[in-house]
Amino acid sequence: MTSHIGPWRTGAQGHLSSDANGDPKTDYTRWRLVNEEGRQTWRYLESDEENSAWLQSTAEKYHMGLPTGLPILPEPKTPRQSAENGLSFFSHLQLEPGNWACEYGGPMFLLPGILITYYVTNTPIPPEYATEIKRYLFARQNPDDGGWGLHIEAHSSCFGTSMNYVALRLVGAHEDDPRMIKARGLLHKFGGAVYGPHWAKFWLSILGVMDWEGVNPVPPEIWLLPDWVPFAPWRWWIHMRQVFLPMSYLWSKRWSFPLNDLTRQLRQELYTQPYDTIDFAKHRNSIHPADNYYPKTWLLNGLNELLVRVWNPFLRLNTITRRAEEWTWELIRMEDENTDYAGLGPVNNPMNMVACYLHDGPDSYSVRRHRERLNDYMWVKNEGMLANGTNGVQVWDTTFVTQAVVVAGLADDPKWRPMLTKALEFIEDHQLRENVPDQEKCYRQHRKGAWPFSTKTQGYTVSDCTAEGLRSTLQLQEMHDFPKLISVDRLKDSVDCLLLMQNPSGGFTEYETSRASAKVEYLNAAEVFGGIMVSYDYPECTTASVTALSLFSKFYPDYRADEIRAVKEKAVRYIKRAQRADGSWYGSWGICFTYAAMFALESLASIGETYETSPHSRRGCEFLLSKQKEDGGWGESYLSSEKHVYVQHEMSQVCQTAWSCLALMEAGYPHKEPLEKAMKLLMSRQQANGEWLQESIEGVFNQSCMISYPNYKFYWPIRALGLYAKKFGNDQLL
Numbered sequence: 001m002t003s004h005i006g007p008w009r010t011g012a013q014g015h016l017s018s019d020a021n022g023d024p025k026t027d028y029t030r031w032r033l034v035n036e037e038g039r040q041t042w043r044y045l046e047s048d049e050e051n052s053a054w055l056q057s058t059a060e061k062y063h064m065g066l067p068t069g070l071p072i073l074p075e076p077k078t079p080r081q082s083a084e085n086g087l088s089f090f091s092h093l094q095l096e097p098g099n100w101a102c103e104y105g106g107p108m109f110l111l112p113g114i115l116i117t118y119y120v121t122n123t124p125i126p127p128e129y130a131t132e133i134k135r136y137l138f139a140r141q142n143p144d145d146g147g148w149g150l151h152i153e154a155h156s157s158c159f160g161t162s163m164n165y166v167a168l169r170l171v172g173a174h175e176d177d178p179r180m181i182k183a184r185g186l187l188h189k190f191g192g193a194v195y196g197p198h199w200a201k202f203w204l205s206i207l208g209v210m211d212w213e214g215v216n217p218v219p220p221e222i223w224l225l226p227d228w229v230p231f232a233p234w235r236w237w238i239h240m241r242q243v244f245l246p247m248s249y250l251w252s253k254r255w256s257f258p259l260n261d262l263t264r265q266l267r268q269e270l271y272t273q274p275y276d277t278i279d280f281a282k283h284r285n286s287i288h289p290a291d292n293y294y295p296k297t298w299l300l301n302g303l304n305e306l307l308v309r310v311w312n313p314f315l316r317l318n319t320i321t322r323r324a325e326e327w328t329w330e331l332i333r334m335e336d337e338n339t340d341y342a343g344l345g346p347v348n349n350p351m352n353m354v355a356c357y358l359h360d361g362p363d364s365y366s367v368r369r370h371r372e373r374l375n376d377y378m379w380v381k382n383e384g385m386l387a388n389g390t391n392g393v394q395v396w397d398t399t400f401v402t403q404a405v406v407v408a409g410l411a412d413d414p415k416w417r418p419m420l421t422k423a424l425e426f427i428e429d430h431q432l433r434e435n436v437p438d439q440e441k442c443y444r445q446h447r448k449g450a451w452p453f454s455t456k457t458q459g460y461t462v463s464d465c466t467a468e469g470l471r472s473t474l475q476l477q478e479m480h481d482f483p484k485l486i487s488v489d490r491l492k493d494s495v496d497c498l499l500l501m502q503n504p505s506g507g508f509t510e511y512e513t514s515r516a517s518a519k520v521e522y523l524n525a526a527e528v529f530g531g532i533m534v535s536y537d538y539p540e541c542t543t544a545s546v547t548a549l550s551l552f553s554k555f556y557p558d559y560r561a562d563e564i565r566a567v568k569e570k571a572v573r574y575i576k577r578a579q580r581a582d583g584s585w586y587g588s589w590g591i592c593f594t595y596a597a598m599f600a601l602e603s604l605a606s607i608g609e610t611y612e613t614s615p616h617s618r619r620g621c622e623f624l625l626s627k628q629k630e631d632g633g634w635g636e637s638y639l640s641s642e643k644h645v646y647v648q649h650e651m652s653q654v655c656q657t658a659w660s661c662l663a664l665m666e667a668g669y670p671h672k673e674p675l676e677k678a679m680k681l682l683m684s685r686q687q688a689n690g691e692w693l694q695e696s697i698e699g700v701f702n703q704s705c706m707i708s709y710p711n712y713k714f715y716w717p718i719r720a721l722g723l724y725a726k727k728f729g730n731d732q733l734l
């Protein structure tokens with residue numbers, strides 16, 4: 001067999017060496033992180049002149065896994081010294097606009113979608129990207145069986161294996177490479193790519209290596225349902241509806257990339273029988289058990305049968321289909337324009353780009369801008385290049401860094417003032433100042449006054465990001481005499497925005513208030529994720545909102561006082577209802593019960609409910625204490641998120657230890673011993689230059705997919721160590 005590479009993989013590439021696997025590797029001293037107002041993209045400097053004129057920063061070296069040259073610090077004996085050493089190291093990673101950057105990888109299905117998009121839109125992929133993507137995908141291949149999972153720590157699945165196999169072939173991996181042979185062997189054991197979930201089948205059909213007959217229907221006509229219909233798509237969870245949108249447009253067109261040598265060959269590699277003999281229609285519902293986290297319901301299966309056997313062949317009218325395509329296109333266009341083509345996330349954005357390619361043509365502005373914007377999702381690290389889960393974690397991380405410094409009692413030290421001022425400038429710059437145009441038409445939530453998760457360009461309000469932005473600002477501007485960069489009116493805007501985000505249940509969702517009943521989850525077609533169809537209440541979002549509103553009212557007691565009080569009371573009732581009998585809360589965005597406990601116990605404390613005064617707080621503390629490990633730390637496996645019960649990690653984790661300690665300390669847990677033991681663990685894991693090393697993955701979404709928050713290992717321990725020193729004294733511990 002011969003190997004074919006894509007039409008776009010041309011161009012010379014110098015400075016290659018080999019990595020431990022013998023794969024070509026770029027020169028890591030040539031990568032630079034360009035940060036324009038928080039927009040982060042990686043650039044490779046080809047010319048020696050440019051490389052010597054533009055020095056690599058400490059942050060760039062750190063992110064690339066190169067020696068940073070940062071000094072060995074005096075050995076910390078006390079928790080505060082340890083917090084200061086940690087901050088000293090971390091402060092060097094701050095970027096010019098004031099934010100901190102990081103990898104935001106974990107999910108293993110994002111990069112393949114982006115690569116398929118590059119390929120089918122004839123987008124030139126820089127050769128240095130291709131080299132590093134290949135390295136990353138091989139680095140993340142499961143050594144035991146040769147496959148890939150849904151996320152970096154997951155068991156191999158048909159989704160992960162088929163998509164990443166294809167991705168590797170698109171970036172030039174040879175089918176006879178022993179690692180590819182092993183991966184293909186596993187894929188065939190799974191039964192071939194026909195046993196992948198709906199999203200895999202969709203992407204493979206776009207690439208032209210699967211027949212559209214094998215894809216369950218994604219009819220754009222659903223977008224014509226009147227708004228009052230209880231399951232109309234505008235009511236769905238924002239990520240699902242924004243993915244369903246371009247998917248339905250493309251499904252309706254049944255467009256596939258024209259066959260070429262590589263895709264013809266892939267048609268042979270991905271299946272266990274000759275392509276032309278496969279009855280794809282029969283495999284619409286085939287799914288391997290390793291992928292089937294959320295099996296399709298009888299209702300969805302019934303609807304799919306109806307659509308395939310009755311609607312598509314007999315009832316689908318051209319005029320209605322055309323109207324549906326026009327309306328979905330209009331919504332795609334609005335999403336693109338509202339985000340300057342950055343998109344809500346790395347799934348809908350590449351799909352939108354393929355839609356633009358079809359609708360506007362290969363050389364259109366929309367395609368060119370998408371092309372540039374896809375770079376915002378790419379990240380390089382020691383293992384190679386990956387796709388981030390969003391266009392960054394800028395606002396989220398920056399707010400927590402400032403809070404860590406404040407809570408640790410270090411904000412008045414003049415040493416940290418320039419760092420904190422810059423961070424505040426970043427937070428100021430990324431507050432959302434206006435609603436999007438035609439907000440109702442494109443079903444967007446009010447956003448004036450809010451903070452997003454990443455940048456103002458992405459521009460989606462997130463309730464807890466707004467809460468953390470507000471809290472950081474108040475801490476710096478009101479509690480610590482930093483310049484008043486954000487006016488009182490703007491703080492009030494953020495409060496107005498938060499007050500609009502409460503659900504009738506009292507809980508808060510992340511992006512929007514709930515628009516439909518949880519019964520719409522019966523229509524979950526993705527198979528690999530749970531809880532994706534509607535906006536749910538989340539303890540973390542609710543608790544963060546309560547804590548921020550409590551702090552705001554301390555400084556502005558007269559502003560909307562009755563409404564804030566009512567919202568908080570209702571929210572607290574929800575928080576108490578959401579607590580399980582064992583005292584725990586299920587966390588949806590961090591792993592898992594330790595994460596939620598930190599937010600929940602802090603918010604209860606913000607309304608005066610502590611270990612001494614509140615049975616809820618006390619039960620929360622006792623739950624945590626029951627999970628502390630022998631070595632003084634806490635360690636929770638990602639399986640907690642999947643299985644919805646606490647699963648111990650075999651090792652204590654710095655991050656979860658810090659969360660648990662913060663939870664206990666904020667709740668006013670009075671006994672020092674368990675906390676002291678935990679502090680010693682945090683200190684013992686700290687390196688001589690003040691840093692902590694990466695441990696297991698920290699975050700999660702949709703119950704089954706994990707996602708990395710590498711900066712957590714810095715600011716949560718700093719916050720916990722500093723708070724401990726404030727509460728229990730800064731005695732020598734080591």
Ligand SMILES: CC(C)=CCC[C@@H](C)[C@H]1CC[C@@]2(C)[C@@H]3CC[C@H]4C(C)(C)[C@@H](O)CC[C@@]45C[C@@]35CC[C@]12C
Pocket residue numbers: 239240243345346347389390396453462464465510529540541589700701702707
């Ligand atoms: C479309 C699908 C299924 C996948 C794309 C990934 C996104 C759904 C998620 C990737 C990042 C998430 C998790 C995002 C990150 C921040 C959290 C949070 C920590 C602020 C949390 O408290 C509230 C929810 C988050 C916004 C998140 C939602 C889901 C992602 C966008």
